[in-house]
Amino acid sequence: MAVPIFQIKTEEDLKKTRNIGIMAHIDAGKTTLTERILFYTGRSYKMGEVHDGNTVMDWMEQEQERGITITSAATTCFWKNCMINIIDTPGHVDFTVEVERSLRVLDGAIAVFDGVHGVEPQSETVWRQADKHKVPRICFINKMDRIGADFSSSVQSIKKKLGANPLITQYPVGGENFSGVIDLVHSKLCTWPTELGDSMKTDDIPQELQEKTQQMHQEMLENLCEWDEFLMEKFIKEEPISEEEIKSSIRKLTLQLKITPVLCGSAFKNKGVQLVLDAISDYLPSPLDIPPVSGKKNNQTVSKKTSFKESPTALAFKIEVDSFAGTMTYIRVYSGEIRTGATLFNSRENKKERVNKLVKMHSHAKQEIPVLKAGDIGAVLGLKWTRTGDTLCSQEDLLLLESIDFPEPVISVAIEAGSLSEQRKMADTLALLQKEDPSFSVRSNPETGQTLIEGMGELHLEVLIHRLKNDFKIKINVGKPQVFFRETLLKRGKVKHIFEKDIAGKKQYAGLSLEVYPVERGKGIQIQNKVPNLPKDFLNSIKEGIMESSSVGVVSGYPLQDVGVDIIKWEYKEGESTELAFKVCASQAFHMGAKSAKGQMLEPIFKIEVLTPEEFIGDVIGDLNARRGQIGEIYNKNVLQVVQAKAPLLHLIGYATKLRSLTQGRASFSMEMTGYDVLPESIQKTLM
Numbered sequence: 001m002a003v004p005i006f007q008i009k010t011e012e013d014l015k016k017t018r019n020i021g022i023m024a025h026i027d028a029g030k031t032t033l034t035e036r037i038l039f040y041t042g043r044s045y046k047m048g049e050v051h052d053g054n055t056v057m058d059w060m061e062q063e064q065e066r067g068i069t070i071t072s073a074a075t076t077c078f079w080k081n082c083m084i085n086i087i088d089t090p091g092h093v094d095f096t097v098e099v100e101r102s103l104r105v106l107d108g109a110i111a112v113f114d115g116v117h118g119v120e121p122q123s124e125t126v127w128r129q130a131d132k133h134k135v136p137r138i139c140f141i142n143k144m145d146r147i148g149a150d151f152s153s154s155v156q157s158i159k160k161k162l163g164a165n166p167l168i169t170q171y172p173v174g175g176e177n178f179s180g181v182i183d184l185v186h187s188k189l190c191t192w193p194t195e196l197g198d199s200m201k202t203d204d205i206p207q208e209l210q211e212k213t214q215q216m217h218q219e220m221l222e223n224l225c226e227w228d229e230f231l232m233e234k235f236i237k238e239e240p241i242s243e244e245e246i247k248s249s250i251r252k253l254t255l256q257l258k259i260t261p262v263l264c265g266s267a268f269k270n271k272g273v274q275l276v277l278d279a280i281s282d283y284l285p286s287p288l289d290i291p292p293v294s295g296k297k298n299n300q301t302v303s304k305k306t307s308f309k310e311s312p313t314a315l316a317f318k319i320e321v322d323s324f325a326g327t328m329t330y331i332r333v334y335s336g337e338i339r340t341g342a343t344l345f346n347s348r349e350n351k352k353e354r355v356n357k358l359v360k361m362h363s364h365a366k367q368e369i370p371v372l373k374a375g376d377i378g379a380v381l382g383l384k385w386t387r388t389g390d391t392l393c394s395q396e397d398l399l400l401l402e403s404i405d406f407p408e409p410v411i412s413v414a415i416e417a418g419s420l421s422e423q424r425k426m427a428d429t430l431a432l433l434q435k436e437d438p439s440f441s442v443r444s445n446p447e448t449g450q451t452l453i454e455g456m457g458e459l460h461l462e463v464l465i466h467r468l469k470n471d472f473k474i475k476i477n478v479g480k481p482q483v484f485f486r487e488t489l490l491k492r493g494k495v496k497h498i499f500e501k502d503i504a505g506k507k508q509y510a511g512l513s514l515e516v517y518p519v520e521r522g523k524g525i526q527i528q529n530k531v532p533n534l535p536k537d538f539l540n541s542i543k544e545g546i547m548e549s550s551s552v553g554v555v556s557g558y559p560l561q562d563v564g565v566d567i568i569k570w571e572y573k574e575g576e577s578t579e580l581a582f583k584v585c586a587s588q589a590f591h592m593g594a595k596s597a598k599g600q601m602l603e604p605i606f607k608i609e610v611l612t613p614e615e616f617i618g619d620v621i622g623d624l625n626a627r628r629g630q631i632g633e634i635y636n637k638n639v640l641q642v643v644q645a646k647a648p649l650l651h652l653i654g655y656a657t658k659l660r661s662l663t664q665g666r667a668s669f670s671m672e673m674t675g676y677d678v679l680p681e682s683i684q685k686t687l688m
Contacts, residue, residue, distance in 0.1 A: 011288070011306075011374075013083075014286055014287050014288050014306065014374070014375045015288060016081055016082045016083060017083050017084075017286050017287055017375055017376070018083070018084045018085065018107065018108060018281070018286060019105070019106050019107045019108070019287065019332070019375070020085070020086055020087075020106060020107065020108045020109055020110060020280060020284055021086070021087045021088075021089055021099075021102045021103060021106045021110070021135075022034055022086065022087070022109070022110045022112060023089050023103070023109055023110070023112070023126040023130070024111060024113065024122070024123060024126065025113075025117075025120035025121065025122040025123045025126075025670065026090075028112045028113055028114045028120070028142060028143075029112055029114070029142040029268065030088055030089070032142075032267040032268050033110070033112055033140065033142065033273065033276070034075075034086060034088045035267075036197070036270060036273040037077060037084075037086065037276070038075065038077055039198075040079075040197075040198065040273055040274060040277065041077035041078055041079050041084070041277065042077075042078070043076075043077040043078075043362070073087070073361075074086065074087050074330065074361040074377065075361060076360055076361075076362065079277040079280070080278075080281055082280070082281045084277075084280060085377045087102045087106060087377075095456070095460065096122075096125060096126075096129075096407070096672075097406055097407065097437070097438065097439040097456070099125075099126050099129055100129055100404065100405070100406070101318055101388060101389075102317070102318075103126075103129050103130055103132075103133045103135055104133055104317055105315055105317045105377065106135060107135070107136075107284070107286070107287060107289070108135060108136050108137060108138075108280070108285050109130055109135050109136075109137040110137065110138055110139075110140055110276065110280070111123070111126070111127060111130070111138070111139050111260075112139075112142050113140070113141050113142065113157075113158070114142060114143050114154075115141050115142060115143040115144045115150065115151060115154055116143060116147075116148045116149050116150070116637075116638060117611075117637065118156075118157035118158070118161075119154075119157040119158055119162060120670060121609050121670045121671065121672050122670060122672060123161075123162075124161060124162065125672050127162045127164070134257060136254050136255050136284060136285055137254075137260055137284075138260065138261045138262075138279050138280070138283055138284065139158060139166060139261065139262045139263065140263050140264070140265065141154045141155070141262065141263070141265075142264075142265065142266065142267055143266060143267075144172045144178045144264050144265060144266050144271075144272075145176075145178040145268070145269045145271070146266075147176055147638075148638035148639060149172075149176070150638075151172050151264055155168060155262055158260070158262070165223070165258065165259050165260060166259075166261075166262045167220060167223050167224070167250065167253075167260065167261050168184065168216060168220060168262050169183070169184050169185055169220065169250070169261045169262060169263060169279075170184060170263050170272075170275065171184070171216060171264065172264050173189070173209065178266060178269070178271065179191060180271065181263075181264055181272055181275065182205065182209065182213050182216075183275065184213065184216055184220050185220075185243060185247060185250070186202075186243055187205060187213065187217060188203065188204070189203045189204065189205055189209070190202055190272075190275060191203070192270060195270070196270060197269070197270025197271060197273065198270075200274045200275075220246075221235060221241065221246070223259065224246070224249050224250065224253065224259070227253050227256075227258045227259065228249045228252070230245075231246075231249050247282050247283075250282070251282060251283050254283045255285050255289055261279060261283055263275055263276055263279055286375070287374065287375030288375070292305040292306070293313070293334040293335070293401060294401075294402075295313075295399040295400050295401040295402065296400045297397075297399050297400070304334055304335040305335065306334065306335060306374045306375050307335055307336075307374055308336065308373055308374055309336075310335035310336045311335065311336050311393065311394045311397035312333070312335065312336030312337060312342075312392070312393060312394055313333070313392070313393045313397075313399055313401070314331040314332060314333045314334060314338060314344075314391070314393070315331065315332050315334065315389070315390075315391060316329050316330070316331050316386045316388060316389065316390045316391075316392060317330055317331070317332060317388060317389070317404065318330040318388060319386070319387065319388055319435050319436050320379075320436060321432045321433075321436055326381060326382060327381070327382065327383060327384075327435075328359075328380070328381055329379060329380045330377070330379045331372070331378065331379065331380055332377050333373060333375065333376050333377075333378075334374060334375075334401075335374045336373075336374060337373045337374070338355060338371065338373075338380075338392075339355070339358075339370060339371045340355055340356070340357060340370055340371070341354075341355060341356075342354075342355045343355070344392040344393065344394070345392070345393055345394060345395040345398065346385050346386050346391070346392060347390075347391045347392075347393055347398050347399060347400045348387075348390050348391065348400065348403075349385045349386070349390070351385045352395070353383045353384065353385060354382065355380055355382070355383075356380075357381040357382060358370065358372055358378055358380060358381075359378060359379050360379075361378070361379055366379070387435065387438075388404060388438050389403035389404040390403075404438075406438040406439050407439060407456065407673075408484075409439065409440070409441055409455050409456060409484050410456060410457065410483065410484050410604040410649055410673060411454065411455060411456070411457060411461065411481050411482065411483055411484055411649065411653075412452045412453060412454040412455075412461075412481070412483075412484050413452070413453060413461055413465070413478055413479050413481050413482065414450040414478075414479035414482070415450075415451055415452075415465070415468075415476050415477065415478050415479070416450065416451065416476065416477050417474065417475070417476055418474075418476060418477060419475065422474055422475055422476070425472075425474055426451075426468070426474050426476060429468060429474060430442045430451075430453065433468075439455065439456050439460075440453065440455050440460070440464060441454045441455075442454070450479075452482075453465075454484055458481055458653060461481065465478055483603065483604065483648075483649050483650045484558070484604070485556070485558045485601050485602060485603055485604075486558050486559055486560070486601070486603075486604075486676050487553030487554065487555050487556070487558045487559065487561070487599045487601055487602060488560060488561060488562045488563060488599065488602055489516060489517060489560075489563055489594060489597040489598065489600070490518065490597060490598040490600050491517070491518070491597050491598060492515065492516070492518075493515070493593045493595075493597030493598075494513070494514070494515050494516075494593065494596070495513070495589050495592045495593035495596060496511075496512070496513045496569070496589075497511070497512055497513075497514075497585060497588055497589035497592060498510075498511045498571070498585075499511070499585035499588060503580070507575075507576045508576060508578055508580060508581040508584075509571075509573040509576035509577050509581055510570075510571070510572075510577055510578075510582040510584070510585035510586075511570060511571025511572075511585065512567065512569070512570055512571070512582070512586055512589045513569035513570075513589075514565055514567060514568065514586075514590060515565070515566040515568055516563060516564065516565050516566075516590065516593040516594055516597050517566075517597065518562060518563065518564070518597075519562050519563060519564040520562065521562055521675055521676060522562065522675055522676075523564075524561055524562065525546065525550050525561065525563050525565065526563070527542075527546055527564075527565045527567070528564070528565070528566050530567060530568050531567055531570050534570055537579055538577075538579060538582045539567075540579075541579040541580070541582045542582050542583065542585075542586040544583050545582070545583040545584060545585065545586030545588075546565055546587065546590045548583075549586070549587040549588075549591050549594075550563065552591075553594070553599055554591070554594045554595045554598075554599040555600065555601055555684075556601060556687075558601065560594065560599070561602070561676070562602075563594070565590065565593075570582075600678055600679070601679040601684050602676035602677060602679060603648045603649065603677060604648070604649040604675075604676055605646055605647070605648055605649070605673070605674050605675060605676065605677050606646070606647060606648075606649055606652060606671045606672065606674065607644070607646055607671060607672055607673075607674045608629070608644070608645050608646070608647055608652070608655075608669055608670070608671040609644050609645075609669060609670050609671070610624075610643040610645075610659070610667060610668075610669040611637065611640045611641070611642055611667060611669070612641055612643065612667035613639070613640060613641070613663065613666050613667070614640075614641050616662060616663040616664075616667060617634075617641045617643070619663070620643055620659070620662060620663065620667065621634075621643060623658065623659075623662060624643070624645050624647060627647050627648075627651035627652060627655070628648055628651055629645040629647035629651075630645060631643065631644075631645045632645055632646065646674060648677075648679075650683070652671065655669070656669070
């Protein structure tokens with residue numbers, strides 16, 4: 001269905017613009033909610049269903065086959081004169097990078113929770129990501145029609161597990177026969193008489209619910225008064241507080257991240273979606289409500305406010321390779337205007353980029369537009385040098401925005417082309433996939449010469465291999481998954497090293513004394529200079545040399561991490577000491593120091609949560625113990641038993657198949673990485 005693209009013409013239009021993401025644990029109902037939003041806003045003419053594989057937002061073949069979201073998809077819709085740019089993000093831990101880069105550019109978010117299970121492991125991950133980027137959000141407790149749904153328990157889990165301050169603005173009525181919601185802000189009963197849910201009916205609160213509604217309305221006001229002095233004053237004086245004053249307070253405190261409004265409903269049964277759209281409009285920020293974006297200009301921090309009059313500044317947050325359109329770069333415009341035919345400057349690459357075409361996205365469908373303005377999200381076709389996290393700006397006003405951090409891969413598989421003719425095609429395609437997905441990497445095993453592809457989990461690699469075989473028609477052979485280990489140091493080590501060599505007929509000299517030692521888990525490589533007169537250029541070269549050397553460990557060649565390095569002495573010769581000499585000297589000295597400190601291998605550890613019928617609890621726990629799992633909490637959740645544990649990824653490969661076998665397919669699980677821990681020596685010997 002053709003929908004006219006609304007163009008932001010004036011800065012006044014920005015007040016009615018919302019850039020939001022929908023995020024949750026897998027199977028909480030994100031995509032179903034998005035489909036209903038598109039239908040009720042007139043963006044699509046029918047509601048797609050995940051189980052039927054016909055949703056608008058899950059357009060990839062694998063998404064439809066697996067019934068999960070793999071890649072974030074963008075669209076634009078309209079509600080009560082409000083333009084809403086939506087990004088539907090994946091819920092599976094293997095694709096958490098899609099959530100990270102989406103939240104980096106969004107102004108607000110809807111966190112969706114399963115009314116039966118409440119906060120689940122990936123719910124915590126995406127919530128922390130939203131906290132990191134200071135994204136205001138609203139909560140939607142979904143699936144209130146399901147047996148075992150518990151609104152109160154779900155709210156408590158948001159408070160307890162996420163450390164949030166949930167503000168209940170609605171509560172469900174009808175119990176397991178969920179029939180509607182009480183809107184506490186307007187003190188109305190909202191129901192949806194038709195099965196399609198396209199019309200919402202509001203009535204006065206029934207007599208039997210008035211006492212509970214008054215009590216919950218009072219609790220909502222008390223929660224608001226804790227943060228809002230204006231409301232507190234009226235509340236103490238027992239003056240009436242209007243609906244508009246309540247909404248204004250909720251909006252203000254939501255933007256300040258002091259509260260999170262909680263809504264409820266059933267997206268699948270078409271109940272509560274219109275109220276979510278109202279909350280997006282009423283409580284989530286416009287581009288004018290967010291702080292000015294800041295970046296580096298000539299090593300100074302500068303800010304750019306959301307204004308059409310500023311020079312253009314945009315962040316590339318996603319790259320997509322389209323077989324017909326070529327490279328498509330998704331951008332968030334923070335200031336100024338970007339027009340078709342304009343020339344921009346990539347401040348990281350120091351190269352010019354020409355804007356061949358601008359489009360607004362509706363899932364994978366494109367609608368061409370002439371201009372993107374401050375506060376908008378769209379895509380640019382034809383950029384050559386730009387990667388995820390790059391800044392696009394004018395050459396006259398260079399600015400480098402903070403980039404996007406991506407996690408390191410934890411698992412790899414070896415692949416090889418089926419023939420020599422396929423080898424070049426495979427290499428070119430892998431380069432394209434790396435450009436699309438920064439959490440995916442390719443390297444060559446120096447010992448075997450094999451090509452290794454590395455990713456965030458088994459499913460991540462399965463999807464990539466499927467694309468190579470089916471989308472790009474490349475014949476490949478695939479090995480077994482291999483865990484991507486790390487290394488760290490066992491103790492402290494000191495080294496003094498002199499680098500002295502003729503390079504291209506010129507003498508090169510550098511001398512360094514380093515001390516290396518293990519540091520706390522998750523700290524990476526920490527370099528401290530303890531020499532006061534070391535020139536900055538030489539210091540940067542030394543750091544470069546250490547970082548390059550840390551990519552190859554001393555036990556099995558895996559990258560080193562959680563290592564501290566102190567520069568305690570340097571030696572210099574006039575005319576012979578260069579930046580190159582200090583870089584090579586530092587690289588060699590660090591490797592020697594690491595050898596003297598002795599290394600130890602680290603393995604990735606995952607937190608796992610299994611939901612199983614009680615009759616299989618013994619088998620599940622026994623299997624986790626056999627996988628070197630550390631069992632944590634075990635508790636009841638409605639009719640299921642929940643087992644929380646930590647286990648090494650090495651022994652979780654193939655776990656999905658084993659769990660189905662143990663529980664006749666009736667159990668489910670989710671997992672997320674928690675960090676690295678020391679690999680036992682007995683296991684290490686079997687891998688060497």
